[in-house]
Amino acid sequence: xxxxxxxxxxxxxxxxxxxxxxxxxxxxxxxxxxxxxxxxxxxxxxxxxxxxxxxxxxxxxxxxxxxxxxxxxxxxxxxxxxxxxxxxxxxxxxxxxxxxxxxxxxxxxxxxxxxxxxxxxxxxxxxxxxxxxxxxxxxxxxxxxxxxxxxxxxxxxxxxxxxxxxxxxxxxxxxxxxxxxxxxxxxxxxxxxxxxxxxxxxxxxxxxxxxxxxxxxxxxxxxxxxxxxxxxxxxxxxxxxxxxxxxxxxxxxxxxxxxxxxxxxxxxxxxxxxxxxxxxxxxxxxxxxxxxxxxxxxxxxxxxxxxxxxxxxxxxxxxxxxxxxxxxxxxxx
Numbered sequence: 001x002x003x004x005x006x007x008x009x010x011x012x013x014x015x016x017x018x019x020x021x022x023x024x025x026x027x028x029x030x031x032x033x034x035x036x037x038x039x040x041x042x043x044x045x046x047x048x049x050x051x052x053x054x055x056x057x058x059x060x061x062x063x064x065x066x067x068x069x070x071x072x073x074x075x076x077x078x079x080x081x082x083x084x085x086x087x088x089x090x091x092x093x094x095x096x097x098x099x100x101x102x103x104x105x106x107x108x109x110x111x112x113x114x115x116x117x118x119x120x121x122x123x124x125x126x127x128x129x130x131x132x133x134x135x136x137x138x139x140x141x142x143x144x145x146x147x148x149x150x151x152x153x154x155x156x157x158x159x160x161x162x163x164x165x166x167x168x169x170x171x172x173x174x175x176x177x178x179x180x181x182x183x184x185x186x187x188x189x190x191x192x193x194x195x196x197x198x199x200x201x202x203x204x205x206x207x208x209x210x211x212x213x214x215x216x217x218x219x220x221x222x223x224x225x226x227x228x229x230x231x232x233x234x235x236x237x238x239x240x241x242x243x244x245x246x247x248x249x250x251x252x253x254x255x256x257x258x259x260x261x262x263x264x265x266x267x268x269x270x271x272x273x274x275x276x277x278x279x280x281x282x283x284x285x286x287x288x289x290x291x292x293x294x295x296x297x298x299x300x301x302x303x304x305x306x307x308x309x310x311x312x313x314x315x316x317x318x319x320x321x322x323x324x325x326x327x328x329x330x331x332x333x
Contacts, residue, residue: 174204
């Protein structure tokens with residue numbers, strides 16, 4: 001049978017278009033999800049374990065995920081979830097490791113391997129901690145994950161390692177507070193700096209940054225003009241870290257800026273000498289001296305010296321119109 005020329009041309013065009021489309025489909029399958037090839041669970045798990053032993057961690061994690069995908073109800077699927085999280089952790093893909101471990105906990109919350117899943121989650125956050133000059137959101141997530149592990153499973157061997165890491169994480173967070181405090185102090189922003197140093201003393205007092213924080217508090221309190229508080233900070237530093245270099249520096253600062261004690265006043269001695277005019281009292285503003293009553297008896301109400309006016313500012317009419325009356329006192333007739 002002869003094919004018309006126009007139809008033959010159309011078929012040729014379709015074949016030319018179909019070839020690159022098929023090639024794109026193959027490339028997408030290679031770059032995307034793992035193609036589904038049905039294999040028994042033993043073969044899959046053994047192959048994944050072999051890749052793990054060969055340090056091909058990414059391939060091992062993908063094969064362990066394939067065990068869970070092809071045989072979700074197998075006894076090996078639960079084990080493969082944890083092995084996948086572990087393989088992703090070794091491959092330094094911490095986000096995938098955390099997600100795999102969280103999926104295991106959500107499906108098997110009461111499993112005996114749940115502490116290990118919590119431990120992998122905390123390790124995934126812990127390994128992503130950055131230096132103190134960067135944002136510490138991951139550091140706080142690591143602290144939360146480690147704390148969750150120690151609260152849920154305090155007697156496991158994972159909890160003992162988590163407690164050690166909690167101390168290191170707290171030391172890191174204290175270092176971040178000290179970094180910000182020193183930044184403010186270098187720019188003479190004493191109040192902001194003192195708040196950061198105070199936070200270290202209150203929240204991270206068992207870390208290695210506590211001695212420096214107390215010394216910096218001594219510096220900032222002296223700069224703020226509160227030497228009594230500086231003396232307290234130096235005293236706490238001397239009581240807890242007497243042989244440290246930070247205490248020597250704080251001691252030198254307090255020696256150069258001693259606290260001036262106010263002279264004691266004998267009982268019965270008036271603070272203000274009798275006969276002192278209000279205008280001569282130091283520290284009083286013009287408005288305060290204008291309204292001051294030096295001869296007032298405590299507990300009594302003094303009459304006002306301002307003229308009393310009626311509605312609209314007009315002076316009142318009648319006897320005693322020019323004199324002020326006290327509240328509750330009858331108007332003189």
